[in-house]
Amino acid sequence: MIKNKKTVVLGATSKPEKYAYKAIQMLVEKGHSVLAIGQNAGEVAGVKIRTKMIPLKNIDTVTLYLNPARQRDYYNYIVEAQPKRVVFNPGTENPELYQLLELNGIKAEVACTLVLLATNQY
Numbered sequence: 001m002i003k004n005k006k007t008v009v010l011g012a013t014s015k016p017e018k019y020a021y022k023a024i025q026m027l028v029e030k031g032h033s034v035l036a037i038g039q040n041a042g043e044v045a046g047v048k049i050r051t052k053m054i055p056l057k058n059i060d061t062v063t064l065y066l067n068p069a070r071q072r073d074y075y076n077y078i079v080e081a082q083p084k085r086v087v088f089n090p091g092t093e094n095p096e097l098y099q100l101l102e103l104n105g106i107k108a109e110v111a112c113t114l115v116l117l118a119t120n121q122y
Helices: 019-029 068-081 095-103 113-118
Strands: 007-010 034-037 042-044 047-050 061-064 085-088 107-110
Touching (some): 019 042, 019 113, 061 068
Parallel strands (some): 007 061
16 A cells, blocks of 8 residues: 655766665655656656756655755745655755744654665655
8 A cells, every 4th residue: 555655856866876866766666756856867767857946746755865055945946845744864954944844834854765665664
């Protein structure tokens, strides 16, 4: 009974050694629909990596693979998308953004997307 959770991967990459790449692969394997946004165009597990912010609707989760300084460009984008939660993967922790999300009724979750998926807690 897997529920498809529409997920945006911010900081997506087509480099197989990167965690963002592994997360996209695993999300697709687990049956979630994925929107990938990164600096460079590419493709992972049939998901095209977009280089521009596209309008978002009905987003369950935004999972971050950007350091806090790079996240700033996406603050409004994330808030406007109104996801249920934002997952801060290791290295992306950002108290400034947690606060902004909280003010907008969005759950900030400090976790690892790969671990959540592997342990069926996603």
